[in-house]
Amino acid sequence: MSDALLRLEGVSSGYGQSRILWDVDFALPRGKATALIGRNGVGKSTLLSTIMGLRPLISGRVLFDGRDISRLSTHQRARAGIALVPQGRHVFPFLTVEENLLSGLAARRDGRRTIPGFIFDLFPKLDAIRHRKGGLLSGGEQQQLAIGRALAGDPRLLLLDEPTEGIQPNVVAQIEDALRHVRSEMGMTILVVEQYLDFAWRLADLYAAMQCGRIVRSGDTGTETADTVAHLVHI
Numbered sequence: 001m002s003d004a005l006l007r008l009e010g011v012s013s014g015y016g017q018s019r020i021l022w023d024v025d026f027a028l029p030r031g032k033a034t035a036l037i038g039r040n041g042v043g044k045s046t047l048l049s050t051i052m053g054l055r056p057l058i059s060g061r062v063l064f065d066g067r068d069i070s071r072l073s074t075h076q077r078a079r080a081g082i083a084l085v086p087q088g089r090h091v092f093p094f095l096t097v098e099e100n101l102l103s104g105l106a107a108r109r110d111g112r113r114t115i116p117g118f119i120f121d122l123f124p125k126l127d128a129i130r131h132r133k134g135g136l137l138s139g140g141e142q143q144q145l146a147i148g149r150a151l152a153g154d155p156r157l158l159l160l161d162e163p164t165e166g167i168q169p170n171v172v173a174q175i176e177d178a179l180r181h182v183r184s185e186m187g188m189t190i191l192v193v194e195q196y197l198d199f200a201w202r203l204a205d206l207y208a209a210m211q212c213g214r215i216v217r218s219g220d221t222g223t224e225t226a227d228t229v230a231h232l233v234h235i
């Protein structure tokens, strides 16, 4: 078995007639965190959407744990173990924190009906506000909730789109600790799109940089600095 949990082979996708991703080859090693970086509009969110099955493939294929999932629906990919925390969080505004978390259980394969306790260990604030409606939460609380809801589905691959965007520093630190925990202690594989490069470098083992719908450079965050890579790929 390959040590890549996810592999994209020659993937092109986009919106209608407009092609955004061009022949992307990309692999995510199991149990590692990878940061996907690049300027605005280069296609990072489109790459996450394509992995999640929210954008149709124009060509290529997506392999998850060695299985071709290119034709699976988003729901089927969630059940297979892929979770997306989208940009802007998208928590359910009229559901409580608890109900939002319960909705995440739908992706599970084991039929569990209760919220796993570790989510409240990672984000104690969610326990304190569990009866509050999602729409009334601060941005940081919503981000914790969106991550908690994704984790409730027991994913093997966690995709995050700019989790620090508009979030105050103390909550960014909690999110960083939580993601580090699920990667190191639970073996989860993470792909995080992030503009805040210091955060990306602290969290991720590996990076991949995009330009114009292509991955133009990838490597190890331990051997190349964020500044060097940012300079090379014109961020």
Ligand SMILES: Nc1ncnc2c1ncn2[C@@H]1O[C@H](COP(=O)(O)OP(=O)(O)OP(=O)(O)O)[C@@H](O)[C@H]1O
Pocket: 015, 018, 020, 038, 039, 040, 041, 042, 043, 044, 045, 046, 047
């Ligand atoms: N719904 C859509 N319909 C048509 N084009 C879109 C749509 N969403 C995004 N695009 C276009 O796709 C390209 C890539 O956008 P994408 O959001 O993937 O980039 P990104 O790298 O994630 O940027 P950002 O950091 O701004 O989120 C952009 O040119 C954008 O205008």
